[in-house]
Amino acid sequence: MSAVRRYLVAAGLVIIIISVWQRWGADTWSPLATPTKSHIQPIDKDFFWRTVTHQYPVTSFRPLPTAAVDVLPHVQAKFGPESADQKQTRLTRRDTIKRAFSRSWKAYKEHAWLRDEVKPITGKPVDTFGGWGATLVDSLDTLWIMGFREEFSLAVQAVSNNISFRTTEAETINVFETTIRFLGGLLGAYDLSGDTRLLSKAQDVGDMLYKAFDTPNHLPVTRWDIHAAGRGETQTAHGNTLLAELGSLSMEFSRLSIVTGNPKYYDAVQHISELLAASQMKTKVPGLWPIVVDAAREEFDLGSDYGLGGMSDSTYEYLPKMAALLGQKTGIYADMYLRSMETSNRHLLFRPMTPKGDDILFPGSLHASRSNNQVSTTLDPSAGHLTCFVGGMLAVGGQIMSNKTHVELADKVTKGCIWAYSSFGRGVMPETMSLTPCPSRSGCVWSDSSWHLAALSAQSASKEDDGEKLVEEQRLPPSFTKIPDARYILRPEAVESIFVMYRVTGDPAWQDAAWRMWNAIDELTHTELANTAVWNVNPKHGEEPGKADSMESFWLGETLKYLYLVFSEPELVSLDDWVFNTEAHPFRRLKK
Ligand SMILES: *[C@@H]1O[C@H](CO)[C@@H](O)[C@H](O)[C@H]1NC(C)=O
Numbered sequence: 170m171s172a173v174r175r176y177l178v179a180a181g182l183v184i185i186i187i188s189v190w191q192r193w194g195a196d197t198w199s200p201l202a203t204p205t206k207s208h209i210q211p212i213d214k215d216f217f218w219r220t221v222t223h224q225y226p227v228t229s230f231r232p233l234p235t236a237a238v239d240v241l242p243h244v245q246a247k248f249g250p251e252s253a254d255q256k257q258t259r260l261t262r263r264d265t266i267k268r269a270f271s272r273s274w275k276a277y278k279e280h281a282w283l284r285d286e287v288k289p290i291t292g293k294p295v296d297t298f299g300g301w302g303a304t305l306v307d308s309l310d311t312l313w314i315m316g317f318r319e320e321f322s323l324a325v326q327a328v329s330n331n332i333s334f335r336t337t338e339a340e341t342i343n344v345f346e347t348t349i350r351f352l353g354g355l356l357g358a359y360d361l362s363g364d365t366r367l368l369s370k371a372q373d374v375g376d377m378l379y380k381a382f383d384t385p386n387h388l389p390v391t392r393w394d395i396h397a398a399g400r401g402e403t404q405t406a407h408g409n410t411l412l413a414e415l416g417s418l419s420m421e422f423s424r425l426s427i428v429t430g431n432p433k434y435y436d437a438v439q440h441i442s443e444l445l446a447a448s449q450m451k452t453k454v455p456g457l458w459p460i461v462v463d464a465a466r467e468e469f470d471l472g473s474d475y476g477l478g479g480m481s482d483s484t485y486e487y488l489p490k491m492a493a494l495l496g497q498k499t500g501i502y503a504d505m506y507l508r509s510m511e512t513s514n515r516h517l518l519f520r521p522m523t524p525k526g527d528d529i530l531f532p533g534s535l536h537a538s539r540s541n542n543q544v545s546t547t548l549d550p551s552a553g554h555l556t557c558f559v560g561g562m563l564a565v566g567g568q569i570m571s572n573k574t575h576v577e578l579a580d581k582v583t584k585g586c587i588w589a590y591s592s593f594g595r596g597v598m599p600e601t602m603s604l605t606p607c608p609s610r611s612g613c614v615w616s617d618s619s620w621h622l623a624a625l626s627a628q629s630a631s632k633e634d635d636g637e638k639l640v641e642e643q644r645l646p647p648s649f650t651k652i653p654d655a656r657y658i659l660r661p662e663a664v665e666s667i668f669v670m671y672r673v674t675g676d677p678a679w680q681d682a683a684w685r686m687w688n689a690i691d692e693l694t695h696t697e698l699a700n701t702a703v704w705n706v707n708p709k710h711g712e713e714p715g716k717a718d719s720m721e722s723f724w725l726g727e728t729l730k731y732l733y734l735v736f737s738e739p740e741l742v743s744l745d746d747w748v749f750n751t752e753a754h755p756f757r758r759l760k761k
């Protein structure tokens with residue numbers, strides 16, 4: 170054998186060994202072992218958004234926290250040993266989720282690579298969030314967590330080489346969505362992998378978004394004309410700003426400051442948080458902020474509607490999560506969280522009347538009005554899929570603030586969503602719904618006539634009308650009085666809270682609940698290519714739910730990630746070391 174051939178054989182053997190190791194390495198490999206520090210890439214000083222002039226530059230920054238102030242209590246339970254049977258079941262379930270992810274990822278890769286989304290029926294690409302590859306960026310950390318290393322590496326390369334945040338075809342940019350999906354996605358994948366190409370891309374997004382804060386009062390324009398900003402036109406924050414779009418930029422901007430060492434991003438969001446803290450007890454419902462606020466005049470008591478659902482949700486979610494991220498058991502985030510939950514517990518959480526008397530809760534919403542200096546409020550016993558995050562928030566918050574009551578409430582709110590899923594023939598709850606409330610949280614006895622009357626009232630029908638006929642015609646399950654939006658759009662919030670409850674309690678019953686949910690969701694939404702949003706989770710007998718040909722990036726970024734984690738070892742992305750942003754991107758928590 171010549172030296173060259175010997176060399177070739179040796180090289181061939183190495184390649185075979187590496188590829189075999191890679192093939193089954195995916196299952197045994199620990200994704201959190203050693204972050205790779207290769208591919209060091211300095212940031213590009215000439216990137217447009219770093220060179221653009223700021224008209225209202227900030228000249229001094231709040232000091233950036235670099236270490237935790239407190240050692241926070243454990244979030245996760247101590248898990249006992251698992252039997253061989255339990256392990257077998259868990260791994261079978263986990264692999265089913267992994268295959269589902271693979272299928273949807275492949276559809277995206279083949280039909281919509283570098284675009285925002287793939288349409289899961291027609292396979293057409295579509296840009297919905299600026300055209301920067303929302304599904305690609307949202308999926309990065311899921312690929313890493315599931316152990317798809319080759320796919321991860323391809324995806325990072327594509328993000329690094331082929332996605333530019335210089336500009337967009339979109340007319341305006343939603344600053345909140347861009348923050349949670351793109352900035353959050355890049356930071357989460359960077360925190361897990363240590364690949365600095367992701368960090369420099371995150372900094373590009375951060376510097377682009379930082380320009381949205383270039384207003385007289387340094388509050389951001391949340392629905393942002395990025396092109397006008399690029400031309401140097403003057404901009405001001407808006408009079409009507411959704412609470413969630415203002416209050417839930419804090420985690421991503423803070424984490425970006427921490428990993429880059431540049432305090433300006435943290436400073437920008439800390440300013441918002443300080444204003445929220447100062448106004449929290451001065452609103453019509455002290456402890457909560459209205460869904461709409463005036464960011465131009467910094468007037469936080471404009472609107473009359475209060476709640477934890479869509480349009481305000483993640484502002485509340487980020488309060489305990491900021492305390493976890495920064496390692497602060499006291500301070501404005503802890504204070505705001507405790508005050509908001511005190512008020513929510515007293516005024517928002519309600520128990521629905523159900524045939525079996527289930528001990529469950531839902532966060533409703535409040536309408537407040539002021540007359541003669543007296544505020545009166547009315548509870549709207551409605552909820553939506555988006556409010557299903559509340560269980561997870563209360564469980565994390567209760568653990569780090571050492572408040573058992575919060576964890577008990579978390580249990581009941583999460584079980585509320587499980588009950589809502591199981592109330593429908595197809596096993597999936599709708600986007601929004603109204604329920605028949607019990608007069609008190611200690612419960613109430615089921616009554617058909619109370620339900621029928623509540624349905625008439627929820628639909629503003631006359632009391633004389635036939636409530637029984639109404640619920641029958643609309644196929645409303647018991648206790649449901651109205652379904653304003655019957656879609657299911659592949660949202661994650663119910664499995665998200667189940668995942669957190671599982672990690673916080675260690676109780677395998679939560680895994681079973683997640684498994685039932687998964688089967689119902691897949692059955693309802695499965696397409697030849699992937700999974701799709703549906704128009705109606707409650708179709709007439711013999712009719713179809715109506716497939717919407719839409720798969721938002723959170724299906725791969727959140728829903729399938731949380732399901733996978735429910736069936737993984739509890740140390741995988743432990744909540745004692747990581748905290749998830751509202752798009753399920755894990756950020757490493759500061760430690761003392
Ligand atoms: C991505 O960027 C690389 C490097 O610039 C280039 O060779 C490749 O053609 C690009 N791919 C796509 C799909 O644009």
Ligand SMILES: *[C@@H]1O[C@H](CO)[C@@H](O)[C@H](O)[C@H]1NC(C)=O
Binds near residue numbers: 510511574575
């Ligand atoms: C726990 O939270 C509840 C609800 O906000 C509150 O009423 C209670 O005082 C708290 N308990 C402790 C020990 O802080």
